[in-house]
Amino acid sequence: MKNDKHLYVLIAPYMLLFFIFTVLPVVMSMLISLTYFNMLEFPRWAGWSNYTRLLLDDDIFLIALKNTLIFAVITGPISYIACFVFAWLINELRPKVRAFMTLVFYAPSISGNIYFVWQIMFSGDSYGIVNGFLMRTGFINEPILWFQNPKYTLMIIIIVQLWLSLGTSFLAFIAGLQTVDKTLFEAGAMDGIRNRWQELWYITLPSMRPQLMFGAVIQITASFAVADVAMNLAGFPSVQYSAHTIVTHLIDYGTIRFEMGYASAIATVLFGIMLCSNLVIQKMLRRVGE
Template sequence: MVTETVPVSRPGRVKTLLQEMVKNKISYLFMAPFMLLFLVFTVAPVLTSIGLSFTYYNILEAPRWVGLGNYRLLFVDDDVFLIAVSNTIKFAVVTGPVSYVLAFLLAWLISQIPVKYRFIYTFFYYTPAITSAVAMTVVWTYLFSGDRYGLINTWLIKLGILNEPFLWLQDVRTIMPVLIIVSLWMSMGIGFLSFLAGLQNVSKELYEAGAIDGVKYRWQQLWYITIPSVKPQLLFGAVMQIVFSLQVFDVSVQLAGMPSPLYAGHTIMTHSFDYAFIRFEMGYAASIAVVLFLLMVGLNRMVFKVLGSKE
């Protein structure tokens, strides 16, 4: 005897979403202010930038449709943009993983010390992140100043390593390493605090259970218990670090100038700023911003596949 299986029709996604919103209407009402601000100040500007990237727009005249002309010019004729992309990727490849691992290790070490001392260490490591980039670059400009009064030049001359001052912020070989060093110093930001908060909330029962199962050393606890327990914080920190690495702008402009010597410190953000607020070619600047946006989205998708989960 053969029985026919009748396919069960599933409601559409929109209908399911509407039913869910009606069922939990109070929760969605609480979310409404944030969603409204998110749509107005995040979604709408992104969609506007995508639209403007296909136009010629100089603020004074109405946008004029040019199709893919901006993108063709960007990738074919704009050599400075290719330099900016190369510099940004080099910067992100170094500062991203290094500052991410460094922030997690420092947060883990701080979580191991007594509670009454944690605030002091957290304050010292987090202060560079909340200090304005202008104030921090004043300090670093003094350190890397190219004259004899620069602190690093003074030390190196006294030690006999240098015979004359070295132009740290004018030499194309040292501009990017200096930017990386300064950015690493300022990278203990929101990701660092999220790591610290997640580590403090790991249940002690997990460590007790691990000790029964044979986990004895701190590094074993870190690998088998701590890291799996803070995966949401690891994901958040990775996303924030990608955004921080690809949006480098203030440090580059303040230290290396705009434009920097032979564009050695030129990044995608500085290139977009140049065309938007100096040349007032908003359509072309929007196409640069769209490329940066797609680069961020692609990297974040990779991070979600590695650290994300269905939940």
């Protein structure tokens, strides 16, 4: 530390900000989850009562947990694989074409008011694009109220979330593919690698482990933290809580009811789920290329 003290000085501003705005809030949230805190009175110690209420008495949270796990299991792996596959294919294109296609794939994740397009597509009247198409082709006789029917709500939101998922992870994979040492492919050919799939498994993926890990963290966070899509398309709360997730449950108690102790308990449970998922993904990624 004495020899590299100038490096610690350089990194100190970032570490200070990281501690104040990331580590400290997480620790404070865990402590507040053990209290009753309504933003008006000083927090009162409540012990594990928030957690017992959450896990044993809150039926809406169980619905939110089920919906969130469905989101994560479907959108997480599919969007992660899709990000890599599209990045791998686009990386083979010429530079100008690659730059254009990267913009095309990344644009939906940064576009404002993008939910307006899907609201038009799944409008509940005959002017909706999907309803109009189905009625003209004879599949249905009257418009379907897509976002008022719990049977369709979750499916539509999963589709929209998958469409929006080509974001930061996609760019990270593009960058990782650009940094793979080309001489490794020549060495691999001498060692017995004969096709592109072997190159992908034994050279490309192991060389991209940092980007793969970063992409996994981003996709896990995105799949477990679904809220904006559900709230903008299905409303808040959604019909029969069909699109209710852990984060929308957290928003309900944190920003509407101001039960900050209970909201912090929800956040802590979500943090634990994300942490366990990350540990599992890390172990799986370490086996890539073996």
